[in-house]
Amino acid sequence: MAAGSIDEVFVATGVSVFPGAVAGTRSELRINSVLHVNSRLAPDTVLPIGWIAAGDPAALFSPDRHDQLWEVQRDLDFPGTVYGVPRGTSLREIMARQVDFYGTHKGDRRVG
Template structure:
């Protein structure tokens, strides 16, 4: 997985279950949480993905998600052209 606000060098392979984080990205195995957090903390995942400060509660973050998905409640699936890949 490549974390938000991170840049992976061309040709880099991220093993399954590992996390690439930073700019340039460093690879972390799943058991290196503390080291990962040192790099990841300043990349502002909540601000980038949800548009909220890091100090926001999960209640506030999830309310934004509900609002986002709720806005698409009336969406309908369009037929894809016969020659397209879906």
């Protein structure tokens, strides 16, 4: 596609895009912004520096709006999508899964 294509998305340094998230065409995710799990950012949306987009369609939240964000975020199934466990699973179990995930290739060696 040619430069300036309508399918492009700008993703700046430090952006977090969680599993199941979709950034709409021509959207911009600015420095340190977050597109939350299972959220859909509408086309042509600018997610400001350090802000969070959550929901489908995504609402935009400044970092100081945690209570309002949690009202949307709670139903997005972060633990199920990211860790494969239901909400309420002990943090010990979740962290054990994360350690197993990151440790999968601990014994790998470089070839070639």
